[in-house]
Amino acid sequence: MSTALGLESLARLERLELLELRLRRRSGPLLPQIRAALAGRGQPLRWAITGVEPDPAGAQLRIEAVMIRPPA
Amino acid sequence: MALAPVAAPLPTLMVVPTGIGCALGGYAGDALPAARLLAAASGCLITHPNVMNGAALYWSDGRIHYVEGWSLDRFAAGDLALRPVRRQRLGLLLDAGIEEELRLRHLQVVDGCRATLGLEIGAVVTTDGPLGVNLRQGPSGASWGSLERPDALLRAGEALQRAGATAIAVVARFPEDPQSEALAAYRGGAGVDGLAGAEAVISHLLSRHLTIPCAHAPALSPLQLNPELDPRAAAEELGTTFLPCVLVGLSRAPDLVATGPSAPSGAAGAGGVLTADQIGAVVAPADAMGGEAVLTCAERGVPLIAVHNPSLLNVSAAALGLAEAGATVLDACSYAEAAGWITALREGLSPASLGRPLLPLR
Numbered sequence: 001m002s003t004a005l006g007l008e009s010l011a012r013l014e015r016l017e018l019l020e021l022r023l024r025r026r027s028g029p030l031l032p033q034i035r036a037a038l039a040g041r042g043q044p045l046r047w048a049i050t051g052v053e054p055d056p057a058g059a060q061l062r063i064e065a066v067m068i069r070p071p072a
Numbered sequence: 073m074a075l076a077p078v079a080a081p082l083p084t085l086m087v088v089p090t091g092i093g094c095a096l097g098g099y100a101g102d103a104l105p106a107a108r109l110l111a112a113a114s115g116c117l118i119t120h121p122n123v124m125n126g127a128a129l130y131w132s133d134g135r136i137h138y139v140e141g142w143s144l145d146r147f148a149a150g151d152l153a154l155r156p157v158r159r160q161r162l163g164l165l166l167d168a169g170i171e172e173e174l175r176l177r178h179l180q181v182v183d184g185c186r187a188t189l190g191l192e193i194g195a196v197v198t199t200d201g202p203l204g205v206n207l208r209q210g211p212s213g214a215s216w217g218s219l220e221r222p223d224a225l226l227r228a229g230e231a232l233q234r235a236g237a238t239a240i241a242v243v244a245r246f247p248e249d250p251q252s253e254a255l256a257a258y259r260g261g262a263g264v265d266g267l268a269g270a271e272a273v274i275s276h277l278l279s280r281h282l283t284i285p286c287a288h289a290p291a292l293s294p295l296q297l298n299p300e301l302d303p304r305a306a307a308e309e310l311g312t313t314f315l316p317c318v319l320v321g322l323s324r325a326p327d328l329v330a331t332g333p334s335a336p337s338g339a340a341g342a343g344g345v346l347t348a349d350q351i352g353a354v355v356a357p358a359d360a361m362g363g364e365a366v367l368t369c370a371e372r373g374v375p376l377i378a379v380h381n382p383s384l385l386n387v388s389a390a391a392l393g394l395a396e397a398g399a400t401v402l403d404a405c406s407y408a409e410a411a412g413w414i415t416a417l418r419e420g421l422s423p424a425s426l427g428r429p430l431l432p433l434r
Contacts, residue, residue, distance in 0.1 A: 016277075031371055045277060046142070046273060047364065049363075050385055051385070054391070059391060066273055
């Protein structure tokens with residue numbers, strides 16, 4: 001039932017990096033703010049807001065993410 | 073006596089984030105009873121393997137759609153639709169880092185599911201090198217993790233897809249430390265599932281690459297008997313693998329259908345295909361509202377049912393300002409109350425009409 005793997009595969013990605021970043025919450029929809037914060041750091045594979053600290057100037061969000069990056 | 077007609081199903085997303093130590097759902101498929109309840113209330117529940125997987129224990133319900141986390145996020149965003157199927161043709165992807173005896177155990181589970189449950193499981197592919205799973209904790213304490221060889225995972229997935237697999241069960245060798253305090257806390261019902269973050273990364277990577285249903289089971293050596301084992305962790309100690317629930321879940325997982333401008337016309341929205349605009353409610357832990365599916369639905373105007381289900385996190389809808397941004401947030405002190413909210417929404421009742429005071433309009 002097993003299949004031998006060839007070496008010609010298409011999969012030539014990628015390395016994974018764990019990322020933590022802080023983001024000040026601004027008014028309005030939140031997703032575009034998060035996407036903008038993650039942009040330029042690779043492609044997000046998995047992310048979540050894992051902390052919120054109140055702040056009169058806008059809550060400080062902590063985001064933890066696994067990013068897909070090109071090979072080093 | 074004439075029976076009242078049953079309201080149409082209300083497609084509902086249930087999310088219990090992986091690896092944050094939720095009191096309900098943070099262990100071995102221990103959110104499954106809640107999922108069954110929400111499926112009964114809604115008539116159509118979309119949820120992810122962390123909710124449904126109890127290692128050797130599982131439950132199959134035609135109202136519950138088993139959708140891995142990356143795909144669930146894409147479904148919520150409207151990038152994918154879900155097409156229910158009678159069965160999937162499963163492929164098994166094994167990490168080359170699994171020892172021979174443990175590998176044989178997993179192959180026997182596959183044979184057992186073929187013989188006893190009648191599942192269709194075809195090709196088996198072993199990666200061309202060990203995947204190198206490593207486990208981490210984020211600053212919040214949530215479990216995260218990574219792979220040293222994501223390329224080997226994706227190559228093996230491609231080979232399975234070429235061999236005809238329409239869904240893939242992955243088994244990766246996970247590092248283990250049977251004496252660790254974290255594992256003892258988890259087995260005692262007071263810790264975080266330290267494997268969950270890396271498991272999510274594996275299934276997310278493969279789903280994203282192949283756009284077919286994928287789910288993961290870790291390969292681990294059996295643990296010593298623990299007389300103080302918490303019931304929520306017990307399902308993982310009944311057998312020698314975590315694979316049966318994954319095979320059963322994937323066996324009827326819906327196909328993932330691309331939507332959007334580049335999709336084939338008529339691909340979504342017909343013939344029982346579920347699309348994001350049909351989602352009628354999202355159920356998530358009240359202090360873990362900062363995930364992609366929840367935020368996407370909030371911004372689409374889908375009601376959020378925020379259930380009391382403590383975890384490591386303290387990311388509430390109020391802290392995120394979701395209601396101020398226009399979201400409808402319904403608080404529930406239990407999954408039983410959440411089922412009541414879903415029933416109300418399914419019946420077309422205004423949630424406000426069920427509370428007091430009910431203030432006059434001005």
